[in-house]
Amino acid sequence: MTTSSAPLRTAPPGGPVPAAVSGDIQPPQTILSIPPELHDDQLIVRMGIRITSWDPERLVGTMPVKGNQQPFGWLHGGANAVLAETLGSIAAGLHVAPRGAVVGLEVSCTHHRPARGGEVTAVCTPLHRGDRVATYTVSITDDRGRLTSSARVSCLVQKRGARAEDRSHR
Secondary structure, three states: OOOOOOOOEEOOOOOOOOOOOOOOOOOHHHHOOOOHHHHHHOHHHHOOOEEEEEEOOEEEEEEEOOOOEOOOOOEOHHHHHHHHHHHHHHHHHHHHOOOEEEEEEEEEEEEOOOOOOOEEEEEEEEEEEOOOEEEEEEEEEOOOOOEEEEEEEEEEEEEOOHHHHHHHOO
């Protein structure tokens, strides 16, 4: 695992993720370049997922329980999977930015306890960041800091232009 001296990036409360300044790592919103006319159709928007902080070793996001519940009033397990896969995919995108490609490969969730209200917070950290596959672990907690779900997300990744560079070093 690589280490970085880059500071943690944090979104202002209730505001968008701040734009990166020259020399910073790519912010998540540059990875998620969505045409404005398609913005409201995105699952991340419909579910209320917000990226609240990021750096090369940690990506944090939140999601409200309300609106993402199953019939018993608990957070839907599929919503946990969407939150985990969203963070894992964005983290993989940051790994290969600015010119990489990412495709989800696998997501596996274990649900430990129900979340009944408020919002959940997910913390995504890398397990492996390779040239072809990147794998992340995502821990999801409720408003009281209790683990509600844990997930593992793997993505196929490709750094565009890397193949040509590899051939030139043979």
